[in-house]
Amino acid sequence: MKHHHATLQRRAALLAVVVVLQAIAALFFVLDLFGDVIADGMGQHLAIEGAAVVALVVAVFGGALQIRALVLATRADEAAVAMARGAAAELVRLRFAQWKLTRAEADVALFALKGCDIAEIARLRGAAAGTVRAQLARVYAKAGVGSHAALLGSFLEDLIVAETPAPAGLE
């Protein structure tokens, strides 16, 4: 599974490469400009060149700020995913205990929560599809739900707060 923070991380790394190249270019132009001004004095052409150099330096600054934002967003994302993962694992453990699932049922239920269908679960556990279907039925009964979707829903209900989530960070 691809995580959002991995994408952010790649973007930050790419942008860092760009900004390093920009910084090198900016320094070359700054030095070149100084050299030209020393050699020829300030003219209209050099004034425009100077403005371009300033723009490049500002771009380096802006790029640096953008990288910082990406790095921080990556870390926030990682932390959020880790926290959610911990909370979800804890919730699953708790519910399974409350429902008094057997080991085999808990196993099957966990696969079901991760999105596996009966055929996949059977293959993963090396069991017959019929056995898995029966175990899953007992899980549904103990959990008081009627379907796979309802089982997932019963967990999401506890994990998701009813208020609308804030739109996620950067553009």
Place this chain on the structure above:
Amino acid sequence: MHDDDETMPPARRRWDPVVKLTHWAVVGAVLANALLTEEGSATHVWIGYALAAVLALRLLWGFVGPAEARFSAFLPNPARALAHVREIRAGGHTRHASHNPLGALMVYAIWSCLGVVIASGIAMAGLPGAVRAERHEPAVATAQVGGEREEEGEKDGRKDREGEEEGGLGEVHEAAVNLLYLLIVLHIAGVVFETRRSGRDVVLAMLPGRG
């Protein structure tokens, strides 16, 4: 005190892409100019300029980067460095999200050294524009360095301008570079030591892919 600053990322040490890139760019530039390029050649000088830009970017990052990349996370502090040494001796172990106090001193030492190398290098090579102007009309450049040349000119008879100019600055450049090599050896020794003491994270944190 600032090791558990709430803005610090938790537990494992990590460096952002700018810190990593500038670190390895400096490594590349120093290696290239030490081993590959001919001293005083155009390539040597251009790599020096690139090194200057990379160092400048890292210093800028020291103000705007994430918490552990900022100067405020690893201000030079000999007292803390000594305390750190005592801690190592006592077998203690504090986690540092940024450089440890001893490493911080090394960082500033290397940066200062690089600064001197770059400054003396640029002083010798001149600005790119000035170099170009010099080629067209030597009078301009000669006028600029005329002052020092009077004294230096006599004792160093080789090759006219280039050789004379290099005199004092060249020695500064060389001495600073040699000091830099020593610091690099110490830096690597420090990393090896710290890796054996606190695990592979020290090295892994600077490698790509763990942003």
